[in-house]
Amino acid sequence: MNFELGEEQLMVRDIVRKFAVNELAPLADRMDAEDYFPADLFRKLGKIGMLGVTIPSEYDGSGLDYISQAICMEELARISPAFALSVGAHSNLCLDNLFRNGSGEHRETYVPRLSKGEWIGCLGLTEPESGSDSLSMKTLARENGHGYSLSGSKTFITNAPVADVALIYAKTAPAEGHRGISAFVVEATRNGYRRGRKFDKMGMRGSPTGELFFDDCEVPASSLVGRKNEGAAIVMSGLSVERAVLAGISLGIQEQCLDLVIPYAKDRRQFGTPIAKFELIQEKLANMYVGLEASRLLIYRAIHILQKDKSKNKEAAAAIMFASEASTRTALDAIQIMGGYGYMREFRVEKLMRDSKLLEIGAGTTEIRKLVIARELLGEH
Numbered sequence: 001m002n003f004e005l006g007e008e009q010l011m012v013r014d015i016v017r018k019f020a021v022n023e024l025a026p027l028a029d030r031m032d033a034e035d036y037f038p039a040d041l042f043r044k045l046g047k048i049g050m051l052g053v054t055i056p057s058e059y060d061g062s063g064l065d066y067i068s069q070a071i072c073m074e075e076l077a078r079i080s081p082a083f084a085l086s087v088g089a090h091s092n093l094c095l096d097n098l099f100r101n102g103s104g105e106h107r108e109t110y111v112p113r114l115s116k117g118e119w120i121g122c123l124g125l126t127e128p129e130s131g132s133d134s135l136s137m138k139t140l141a142r143e144n145g146h147g148y149s150l151s152g153s154k155t156f157i158t159n160a161p162v163a164d165v166a167l168i169y170a171k172t173a174p175a176e177g178h179r180g181i182s183a184f185v186v187e188a189t190r191n192g193y194r195r196g197r198k199f200d201k202m203g204m205r206g207s208p209t210g211e212l213f214f215d216d217c218e219v220p221a222s223s224l225v226g227r228k229n230e231g232a233a234i235v236m237s238g239l240s241v242e243r244a245v246l247a248g249i250s251l252g253i254q255e256q257c258l259d260l261v262i263p264y265a266k267d268r269r270q271f272g273t274p275i276a277k278f279e280l281i282q283e284k285l286a287n288m289y290v291g292l293e294a295s296r297l298l299i300y301r302a303i304h305i306l307q308k309d310k311s312k313n314k315e316a317a318a319a320i321m322f323a324s325e326a327s328t329r330t331a332l333d334a335i336q337i338m339g340g341y342g343y344m345r346e347f348r349v350e351k352l353m354r355d356s357k358l359l360e361i362g363a364g365t366t367e368i369r370k371l372v373i374a375r376e377l378l379g380e381h
């Protein structure tokens with residue numbers, strides 16, 4: 001076992017930290033207040049190689065591992081969890097997934113553009129009537145002789161309001177259930193591709209979330225990602241990688257909470273003494289620290305296992321389940337430590353609580369993560 005980060009991982013941490021502090025921090029409050037998505041910053045992150053973290057250099061990526069991508073999530077989330085979420089949806093859910101499962105043509109056409117941030121990507125799995133039960137999706141892809149015609153809709157899709165390209169799951173053999181799902185890469189300029197509402201969210205504001213509609217949207221046969229009717233395997237392997245990497249956002253939230261409350265607790269005086277001297281405050285700080293470090297170990301271990309075998313699911317489910325709950329608990333404790341000030345927007349911890357709650361819902365809810373863990377323990381699939 002090695003608990004040290006490697007040279008390249010430390011390099012990613014430093015590069016992204018510098019970017020987050022210098023470029024992202026000045027915009028983080030505006031993102032939350034105005035639900036503002038800083039598209040230029042997205043492209044800047046691409047230029048420094050941090051959108052295509054896991055993509056080989058010949059496709060304009062940095063050729064690093066998933067731990068590096070989780071570190072990227074953590075460092076961005078330490079300043080803006082919403083920006084980290086949009087980057088995660090682009091880099092991991094769309095780009096990395098497309099690179100792993102796409103054809104040579106997909107790699108040539110989409111991967112460099114997405115790595116450099118010239119295009120923004122999203123992944124559409126969830127539909128209005130299929131969330132946790134995602135494989136019961138209704139979106140259809142009918143073969144029409146020269147390709148497929150997509151009809152249906154997706155909802156709650158991160159980056160949908162701004163994405164240039166989407167990785168979309170649809171039924172190619174509806175009677176076959178989950179054995180009849182395929183993945184497609186669909187450009188936003190295609191006829192019949194329509195962006196719907198952008199949602200007004202509780203947290204993660206500045207990460208645009210929206211609907212997508214497909215009204216007989218015709219795509220060529222070459223849009224198929226992976227093999228026909230084998231999309232469920234892509235969904236499942238993608239979900240575990242997504243869970244493990246995006247859990248890095250919860251690390252950033254927990255770090256940011258500690259960054260904010262420690263100086264506050266040392267400075268704020270009540271009963272003639274800094275509140276940091278009170279043992280009930282110290283208990284909260286200790287719990288926050290343990291939550292953060294335990295989350296980190298679970299996340300890194302899950303990624304380590306997934307890097308060798310992407311069919312493993314329970315470790316990533318456990319990591320994001322624990323880390324997201326720790327992160328919300330930590331944000332609530334941070335508010336409590338700051339008392340009335342913590343309840344005020346300008347002290348920022350209430351925002352972290354709003355942001356954190358998403359991590360218990362997106363990429364499969366806490367309840368579904370528990371089912372994944374239990375079923376794997378019981379030897380069920």
Ligand SMILES: Cc1cc2nc3c(=O)[nH]c(=O)nc-3n(C[C@H](O)[C@H](O)[C@H](O)COP(=O)(O)OP(=O)(O)OC[C@H]3O[C@@H](n4cnc5c(N)ncnc54)[C@H](O)[C@@H]3O)c2cc1C
Binds near residue numbers: 093125201361
């Ligand atoms: C901000 C945001 C961004 C998102 N980004 C994306 C994205 O980029 N791409 C994408 O495809 N999706 C995305 N999603 C969708 C997300 O993955 C779903 O919201 C999530 O999977 C839950 O589905 P649902 O909202 O339909 O809830 P439901 O599935 O309706 O669940 C409702 C409740 O029932 C519980 N429940 C459901 N089934 C069971 C069961 N078998 N046992 C016990 N309890 C159960 C759930 O845990 C939950 O508490 C995003 C969601 C949000 C809010």
